[in-house]
Amino acid sequence: MERLEQYREIIRKLLQDYCGDDRxxxxxxxQMICDRDRDHYQLVSLGWQGHRRFYTVLMHLDIKNGKIWxxxxxxxxxxxxxxxxxxxxxxxxxxxxQPEYVRAxxxxxxx
Amino acid sequence: MERLEQYREIIRKLLQDYCGDDRxxxxxxxQMICDRDRDHYQLVSLGWQGHRRFYTVLMHLDIKNGKIWxxxxxxxxxxxxxxxxxxxxxxxxxxxxQPEYVRAxxxxxxx
Numbered sequence: 342m343e344r345l346e347q348y349r350e351i352i353r354k355l356l357q358d359y360c361g362d363d364r365x366x367x368x369x370x371x372q373m374i375c376d377r378d379r380d381h382y383q384l385v386s387l388g389w390q391g392h393r394r395f396y397t398v399l400m401h402l403d404i405k406n407g408k409i410w411x412x413x414x415x416x417x418x419x420x421x422x423x424x425x426x427x428x429x430x431x432x433x434x435x436x437x438x439q440p441e442y443v444r445a446x447x448x449x450x451x452x
Numbered sequence: 453m454e455r456l457e458q459y460r461e462i463i464r465k466l467l468q469d470y471c472g473d474d475r476x477x478x479x480x481x482x483q484m485i486c487d488r489d490r491d492h493y494q495l496v497s498l499g500w501q502g503h504r505r506f507y508t509v510l511m512h513l514d515i516k517n518g519k520i521w522x523x524x525x526x527x528x529x530x531x532x533x534x535x536x537x538x539x540x541x542x543x544x545x546x547x548x549x550q551p552e553y554v555r556a557x558x559x560x561x562x563x
Contacts, residue, residue: 373490374487374490374494375487376485378486379485381485385492385509387523394549394551396509396512396523396549398507401496401507413498440503440505
């Protein structure tokens with residue numbers, strides 16, 4: 342349970358750190374979305390460039406059975422490496438956005 | 453405050469109702485993501501079709517200053533109409549995914 346809380350805190354820090362890069366354009370925002378009950382964590386960039394709408398999920402991480410699943414990463418950040426450097430065990434990280442045959446050789450967890 | 457709670461409950465019902473359509477394919481899931489503190493509400497469909505990854509935000513609603521913003525809708529549901537039928541005032545709905553010149557003629561709120 343203690344480790345689970347630690348992982349939740351690490352994910353929040355990771356997302357908040359990225360939000361800090363938001364330059365605060367008037368018609369755009371980066372939203373941090375944290376669902377503690379279901380352990381879903383996300384960053385979304387959305388807004389307008391003139392009349393053009395944009396909407397991108399930048400990062401999405403879940404915690405399932407005590408492991409952190411990276412479900413999406415549209416940034417240049419190496420999330421798995423960052424998680425390890427912040428104290429997450431390699432065997433507790435699943436590269437959910439990679440097919441299983443890639444995960445098998447990743448050094449991270451398969452599921 | 454009471455209306456805010458009512459709107460939160462209506463959004464949750466709307467999302468849960470859609471989740472009920474999930475046929476539960478083995479390699480896919482529909483996630484409901486609710487951030488009560490920041491009032492962001494989302495449905496994400498993600499998973500695998502063979503080796504092909506898919507990830508789509510189906511719906512995204514926010515509550516800002518007492519109004520419900522529809523930020524994204526990749527379903528065939530008429531979310532604004534459904535919200536009205538569930539008890540949300542038209543003037544408390546913002547079609548955030550439409551540019552302002554469209555919103556102005558929508559019968560819903562501009563901001």
